[in-house]
Each structure stands twice: as structure tokens, then as C-alpha cells.
Amino acid sequence: xxxxxxxxxxxxxxxxxxxxxxxxxxxxxxxxxxxxxxxxxxxxxxxxxxxxxxxxxxxxxxxxxxxxxxxxxxxxxxxxxxx
Numbered sequence: 001x002x003x004x005x006x007x008x009x010x011x012x013x014x015x016x017x018x019x020x021x022x023x024x025x026x027x028x029x030x031x032x033x034x035x036x037x038x039x040x041x042x043x044x045x046x047x048x049x050x051x052x053x054x055x056x057x058x059x060x061x062x063x064x065x066x067x068x069x070x071x072x073x074x075x076x077x078x079x080x081x082x083x
Contacts, residue, residue: 027033037043063079 063075064081066078067074
């Protein structure tokens with residue numbers, strides 16, 4: 001069921017900066033929440049994300065490498081790297 005079909009009793013507006021500051025302050029006050037980043041499921045997710053990012057960066061570096069054959073045309077990525 002789409003959410004726009006549910007009638008709203010009240011509407012609120014929030015400043016995203018203030019909301020994030022309040023959430024961060026709340027998380028830091030409770031040790032059960034502040035230690036979540038150092039538990040296993042989250043560490044594994046960050047490691048997997050770092051691996052994916054490193055593979056992406058390696059593939060981009062490979063595309064931006066100079067051509068091995070001097071008679072071949074240079075790639076756009078290589079030309080942008082040289083700028």
C-alpha cells in the first residue's frame with residue numbers, strides 16, 4: 001500500500017543538520033549504540049565495501065593507463081588523466 005494513501009494527522013518539517021546532530025548526540029550517549037560500529041556485521045560490511053571500492057579504483061586506473069601500443073588511439077580516461 002503506498003504511503004500517500006494514508007491520511008496524515010500532522011505534518012512536520014525538520015532541518016537535516018539539526019536532526020543529524022541530535023541523532024549523533026543520542027547515539028554517543030548510549031554505549032550500546034556507540035559500540036555498534038565495532039561489532040562484526042558492521043565491520044564485515046565496511047570491509048566488503050572497501051574491497052568493492054578498491055576494485056573499482058583499480059579498474060579505473062587500468063582504463064587510464066597509457067596505451068601499450070603507440071599506434072593505438074588513446075582512451076578518453078587516459079587523456080583526462082593527462083589534463
